Amino acid sequence: MLRLEWLGAALGMLGSLLIALRIPPVFGFLAFLISNVAWIIYARRKGLRGLLTQQVFFVGTSLLGLWNWLVGPWVLG
Numbered sequence: 001m002l003r004l005e006w007l008g009a010a011l012g013m014l015g016s017l018l019i020a021l022r023i024p025p026v027f028g029f030l031a032f033l034i035s036n037v038a039w040i041i042y043a044r045r046k047g048l049r050g051l052l053t054q055q056v057f058f059v060g061t062s063l064l065g066l067w068n069w070l071v072g073p074w075v076l077g
Contacts, residue, residue: 001042001045001046004038004039004041004042004045005038005042007034007035007038008035008036008038008039008042009035010035011031011032011034011035011038012031012032012035012039014028014031014035015028015029015030015031015032015035016028018031024069025065025069026065026066026069026070028065029062029065029066029069030062030066032058032061032062032065033059033062033063033066036055036058036059036062037059039051039055040052040055040056040059043055
């Protein structure tokens with residue numbers, strides 16, 4: 001359980017850093033997405049409904065970011 005907490009925290013911080021450094025945003029959104037999944041699992045196991053709700057929303061924003069910067073341009077040309 002502690003590993004999930006630290007994985008979620010570390011990848012969330014990495015995603016934030018990557019976006020702040022203006023590295024192609026796709027890498028930051030990918031780190032965020034993995035962080036979100038870790039936090040969702042953690043929140044479900046601990047019964048933390050507020051954190052779970054927040055992370056489910058953040059999965060949506062992470063997927064939107066990946067669509068805008070990677071999938072959409074590739075699919076739509």
